[in-house]
Amino acid sequence: MTPVFSKVLIANRGEIAVRVARACRSLGVGVVAVHSTADADSAVVRMADQAVNIGPAPSRFSYLNIPNIIEAALQTGADAIHPGYGFLSEDPDFAEVCADNGITFIGPRPDVMARLGNKASARSEMAAAGLPLLPGVVDPVATADEGAAIADDIGYPVVIKAAAGGGGRGITVVRDPAMFRQAYTATRRTAHSVFRDSTVYVERYLDRARHIEVQVLLDEHGGGVHLGERDCSVQRRHQKLVEEAPAAGLSPQQREEIGAAAVRGAQAVGYTGAGTFEFLLDDRGNFSFMEVNCRIQVEHPVTEMVTGLDLVREQILVAAGRPLSFRQEDVRLDGAAVECRINAEDPARGFTPTAGLLDVFDLPGGPGVRVDTGLTAGARISPHYDSLVAKLIAWGPDREQALARMRTALAEMRVEGRGVVTTRDLHLQVLNDPVFQAGQHHTGFLDGATALSA
């Protein structure tokens, strides 16, 4: 196959930068790494054909520095930029600057990203496309009085969410109507200070819901498929820790229904590339749309394991204007996969990030085991960036075998260094929990589990 791009610049760091570099290599596409001064010796820099230092350690001067990244692309002759996840991956302005400079942004169109990036406008787009929503309002709530009236109407508990929110911040659950005003003001304040946008909306809160998300992939020629779902219900403070595909206990009919809904929603807004539609599944089996993530996600490997596809490769091909090479009926889901995010965080101290030099970094292996990481022994876990050390992924012919392989892999893995504590042991606890093993867990599971073990 002739190369789709001559060179792709990877505007990211860590494991996802390595992941993107691998996809580029498999397509015969050149790799340009950009890095901060702190990441000058990183894995992706060693893998790349060319590397450009784009600024000092703090992200806002390097990985978020649009002029330096664009200049690096122009200097090296990169004709496309892959943004990875986080950083500039969902910034429509960045996508537009890329286009202005003749560089292909590997992701959806900027206008689509802008409409879906705001949770309130995404809600109304998806309501119009006929997707089921939680009881609540489609429009942003302008005053505390209006919010309280909506909450009374839909019934408590409710959740107040920042429209621009992400990463688990700007979300407040309200159980007592007397607390609504206070929570409303506090959420607006958080939303303003964290996201520079105080817009909030109100919807019903589900206590025992599961977080189910659908991976979609659409080309520029009207082709679009879903690649099954992932269950990401094991969370702490609304951040995912364990993800699996497929979701345990979902019927083929439910899977088809939620998958088709996601593709319908994506097509309604002209979405292209890889994307994720997040839903809540309540204890009566009803799905409600939550939000769309316009990027490759941290947990994409579990979908790759059960479909056999390389999602980053597909992203690159679609961005180059190629039609998808398969249709919905060609997508086969095989076996089960689980991913554990090994973070350099101390669960005993409220998940405080830990940093330091990695003296020991022994990775597991064996049938169906995959490790995505940007670190090696001797590397430093930097306090400047997120705390993800490695993603451990295990595939098995069925869920039970996938979980058994993951338990073995977790036990084999050794991450040691002065001051370095990881979430590995917590993952072992989750994997050994009968509730999780039975697939009966929901989004409140981890809080309960930690409470029990404490």
Next chain:
Amino acid sequence: MSTNGTGTNGTTTSSGGTSSGGTSTIGAVGVGGAVEVHHEVLEVRQDALSELAEQAVALSRSLAGPLRRIALSRGEVTVEVDWQEAAAAPVAPAAPVAAVHAAAAPVPATAVAAPAEAGEAGAATHTVRAPLVGTFYTSPSPEEPPFVSTGDTVAVGQTLGIVEAMKLMNTIVSDVAGRVVEVVAGNGSPVEFDQPLVRIEPADAALAG
């Protein structure tokens, strides 16, 4: 869409209003004048006007330097503020934005090179490094002589070269007085952040590094 003219708002919006510098700033180094000074108020909804105004006033007071640009919108909201960095470098402060605009384009904005680490070319040498990614020029135009050559004596604030980035000319000035030992980066060559540009032997040996 576009709520901003520069396409660099990611820096500003993520800075939380407390960090240093405007959108064209790299590290602790001011690259003044690269951002236009203008005022935009975008689709401010009537019912939100007072809240926005209040936030704008609070924001403008919390800045580390003079306000350069403020853009407000609501709904699909953006609040963007660009400000002049308060003199980060001990010498050669960033050129006032107004002065930049008074002259004809392309106008070199003023930049102070990133401080260097010691020892690369001997203990008595100070290295001026690229504060941003771009193309380095040793002279104002192909027809003109270079700003400095080996052996020249330079003063603090004296122009050493230009780094062109995103069609903007950023002047690189010396932050020490001394003698030019070497112009390391070639004319018209691409430079990355922190790349050595010029080595100077400081008049005051204590400033080497």
